[in-house]
Amino acid sequence: MENKSVLELKQLTKKIRNKTIVDKVSFSVNAGEIFGFLGPNGAGKTTTIRMITGLIKISQGDVWIDGYSIHNDFIHAIRHVGGIIENPDLYKYLSGYQNLKQYARMVAGVTQQRIDEVIRIVGLTESIHEKVGNYSLGMRQRLGLAQAILHHPSLLILDEPTNGLDPEGIHELRDYLKQIAHQEGVAVLVSSHLLSEMQLMCDRVGVLRKGKMIAIEDISSLVNDRSTQQVKITIDPAQYEKVVQILEGEGFSVLSAHPSNELILDASKKEIPHLNKTLADKGILIYSIQGIEHTLEEQFLNMMEGLK
Numbered sequence: 363m364e365n366k367s368v369l370e371l372k373q374l375t376k377k378i379r380n381k382t383i384v385d386k387v388s389f390s391v392n393a394g395e396i397f398g399f400l401g402p403n404g405a406g407k408t409t410t411i412r413m414i415t416g417l418i419k420i421s422q423g424d425v426w427i428d429g430y431s432i433h434n435d436f437i438h439a440i441r442h443v444g445g446i447i448e449n450p451d452l453y454k455y456l457s458g459y460q461n462l463k464q465y466a467r468m469v470a471g472v473t474q475q476r477i478d479e480v481i482r483i484v485g486l487t488e489s490i491h492e493k494v495g496n497y498s499l500g501m502r503q504r505l506g507l508a509q510a511i512l513h514h515p516s517l518l519i520l521d522e523p524t525n526g527l528d529p530e531g532i533h534e535l536r537d538y539l540k541q542i543a544h545q546e547g548v549a550v551l552v553s554s555h556l557l558s559e560m561q562l563m564c565d566r567v568g569v570l571r572k573g574k575m576i577a578i579e580d581i582s583s584l585v586n587d588r589s590t591q592q593v594k595i596t597i598d599p600a601q602y603e604k605v606v607q608i609l610e611g612e613g614f615s616v617l618s619a620h621p622s623n624e625l626i627l628d629a630s631k632k633e634i635p636h637l638n639k640t641l642a643d644k645g646i647l648i649y650s651i652q653g654i655e656h657t658l659e660e661q662f663l664n665m666m667e668g669l670k
């Protein structure tokens with residue numbers, strides 16, 4: 363992956379009347395990277411994206427795209443951007459192909475070869491000559507994506523692109539975004555309030571809360587760097603007290619509060635074989651034993667809780 367920063371935000375701020383909606387947000391997105399812009403509804407994601415794309419005025423700070431300032435050199439800066447801010451504009455009575463041709467007429471330098479290329483990249487070869495009115499939402503999304511990358515943008519911006527997509531559509535979108543980033547070297551900024559899917563889609567994420575960027579992390583360190591892990595054991599409730607005694611004797615802290623058939627304890631996955639053997643050797647009937655993975659969603663919620 364190249365390390366050239368394509369998008370750079372410095373202290374970007376939006377004030378509407380007396381309210382600060384986006385508060386000194388700084389981050390950058392590199393060529394070939396998918397950057398997830400995460401935050402609950404109302405956090406200020408769309409407002410930030412609107413400033414990046416020049417749809418609303420910047421109150422303070424600035425944005426650079428390929429080195430051009432949005433504030434001082436908007437025309438040059440915006441030339442390098444492709445985006446789907448809301449639903450892509452498509453003509454339903456035309457085929458996907460005719461839509462792309464139509465769009466290509468409005469932007470300079472799009473060759474026939476490039477049109478064929480983007481159709482392949484977004485995987486619409488089979489259905490490109492069908493009417494868009496007959497397309498599924500996922501297919502329309504892909505056509506929108508094809509349109510957005512037609513002019514070889516160095517930055518692609520997608521605001522909540524998974525809204526309204528089914529799991530299969532989300533999966534597809536993820537694959538196409540990865541292709542666009544990794545094959546074409548495009549910097550991708552994708553916003554979402556849905557975290558579990560960002561986990562699979564992005565290389566890095568920035569977490570926005572109440573207009574402030576509270577964390578920027580590599581997705582791998584966010585997912586792998588867990589200080590505590592947990593293990594869930596299903597047993598016969600009649601043996602509950604005995605199991606707790608054994609586990610505490612082994613130095614584990616048991617989190618379940620009252621007798622039941624389920625026990626949760628702080629332990630790492632690596633300790634499962636040991637736990638299993640210790641309990642089995644003492645005559646405990648184990649129905650299941652499994653490590654509990656903390657999803658990005660849970661970590662995100664914990665992070666948010668800590669800030670209240």
Ligand SMILES: Nc1ncnc2c1ncn2[C@@H]1O[C@H](COP(=O)(O)OP(=O)(O)O)[C@@H](O)[C@H]1O
Pocket residue numbers: 378383401402403404405406407408409410
């Ligand atoms: N034009 C506006 N006037 C006043 N408040 C606004 C305006 N646009 C957005 N807001 C407020 O700014 C906050 C952030 O909104 P938005 O950027 O849409 O968040 P997100 O996209 O993260 O859901 C919200 O509280 C919203 O009500």
Ligand SMILES: [Mg+2]
Pocket residue numbers: 407408409522
């Ligand atoms: Mg929004």
